[in-house]
Amino acid sequence: MEQRKQKGQIKISFKTAIIFIILLVLLIAIILGVTFVIIQNNSKENAYQNSNNKENTCQNNNTREEVNQNMNSLSFDMIKKHSEDWMRMAKPIIYLYSEETSKIEVKLGLPEKITCSYPQYTNSGWKVQAEPNGDLVDLSTQRNLYSLYYESENVIPFKVEDTGFAVKGSDSAKFLEEKLAILGLTEREVEEFIIYWLPKLEKNNYNYIRFATPEEINKNMPLTIEPNPDTTIRVLMTFKGLNEPIDVKEQKLTTPERKGFVAVEWGGTEIQ
Numbered sequence: 001m002e003q004r005k006q007k008g009q010i011k012i013s014f015k016t017a018i019i020f021i022i023l024l025v026l027l028i029a030i031i032l033g034v035t036f037v038i039i040q041n042n043s044k045e046n047a048y049q050n051s052n053n054k055e056n057t058c059q060n061n062n063t064r065e066e067v068n069q070n071m072n073s074l075s076f077d078m079i080k081k082h083s084e085d086w087m088r089m090a091k092p093i094i095y096l097y098s099e100e101t102s103k104i105e106v107k108l109g110l111p112e113k114i115t116c117s118y119p120q121y122t123n124s125g126w127k128v129q130a131e132p133n134g135d136l137v138d139l140s141t142q143r144n145l146y147s148l149y150y151e152s153e154n155v156i157p158f159k160v161e162d163t164g165f166a167v168k169g170s171d172s173a174k175f176l177e178e179k180l181a182i183l184g185l186t187e188r189e190v191e192e193f194i195i196y197w198l199p200k201l202e203k204n205n206y207n208y209i210r211f212a213t214p215e216e217i218n219k220n221m222p223l224t225i226e227p228n229p230d231t232t233i234r235v236l237m238t239f240k241g242l243n244e245p246i247d248v249k250e251q252k253l254t255t256p257e258r259k260g261f262v263a264v265e266w267g268g269t270e271i272q
Contacts, residue, residue, distance in 0.1 A: 091196070092221075092236070092267030094148040095189065098130040099261050102227070103139070106148060109222025110155065117150040119143070125224075156212075156220045158238040158271055163252075164210035166245040172201035175209070183211065184233045184256040185266065193266050197237065200270070204241030208271070210251055212236040223265065230260025240271040 096104055107125035108114065114121055119138045126148050129137040136145040167175045173194055180190045201207050212220070217234045225232070233256055 091151050091269075092149075092234075092265050093192075094223075095134055095146070095262075095264040096128065096130040096136060096148075096225075096229075097134050097262040097264075098132060100132065102130050102261075104128055104130050105226045107224045107226075108150065108152075109224065110152070113152040113155065113221065115151045115153060117148075119145070119148070121150060152221055154220055154269055156216050158212065158216075158269055160208050160240055160246075160248075160271060161210055162249055164208055164248045165251060166242070166248055167201075167207050167209055168245075169202045169204045169206060169241075172207065173198055176201075179211070179253060180235065180266075182253045182255050183235050184258060185235065185264065189264060189266060193235075197268055201239065201241075206242040206245045208240045208242055208246060208248065210238050211253065212238055225263050227261065229263040231256060231258050231262045233258070233262070233264045235264075235266040237266075237268040238271055239268065 094106065096106075098104065105125055105127050108121065111121065111123070119126065119141060122140075127139045128145070128148070129139060134146060136147070137143070138145055165175070165179075176194050176197070177190060180193055181187075185193065201209075214234060217236045220236070223232075223234070
């Protein structure tokens with residue numbers, strides 16, 4: 001009788017041990033699972049933060065992201081002085097409207113200043129087939145395009161000048177519709193310009209805006225197109241966000257005549 005009792009006790013203890021081991025294994029699995037999830041989340045967060053800290057590959061590594069917010073409240077003369085320090089690079093795109101299907105070569109005069117381009121800019125420039133409606137074919141890849149795109153470092157130290165426009169941020173779209181039409185852009189070109197730049201302008205209470213002269217644009221990035229266009233229109237908007245408007249003399253703009261083979265370029269640069 002006593003021997004049976006001892007066997008029963010041994011049997012019960014063995015079952016208890018098995019259950020205990022199973023529970024322990026489950027507990028360890030849960031702890032490891034929770035730890036893995038925490039590590040994964042931290043890794044994702046760190047990766048996200050690191051990616052935010054990296055500069056866009058299509059941007060100049062020397063671009064200053066820190067903007068002195070107090071500059072907006074400075075006097076006009078002080079704004080002019082400090083705005084000479086730095087500006088972000090322009091972001092132009094080029095349209096080509098040939099009179100007939102034509103092979104065209106486009107070269108930028110300061111390729112060493114290019115920070116990004118699409119299609120990829122080479123030492124021999126871009127070679128495309130152009131149609132009268134503006135459609136392009138990149139002859140190196142046979143890809144269909146509607147424009148050529150690049151970013152570059154500015155050569156000219158664009159700054160707040162005595163002439164220009166003080167525009168309320170919420171009025172930016174209406175302002176650009178009017179002024180870009182005067183400068184010779186079509187409604188489609190105006191729309192694409194506004195779509196890109198409007199978010200940057202509307203976030204400011206006011207903006208100082210000035211359109212660079214043809215001489216300034218050509219010096220900032222010389223452009224050669226073969227065969228030579230009958231009409232070349234290059235628009236470069238310079239702007240600076242302001243808390244309050246400033247008094248500037250209104251810039252006079254002229255309207256070019258679009259005829260024959262037309263090449264159009266638009267871009268912009270923010271004065272820091």
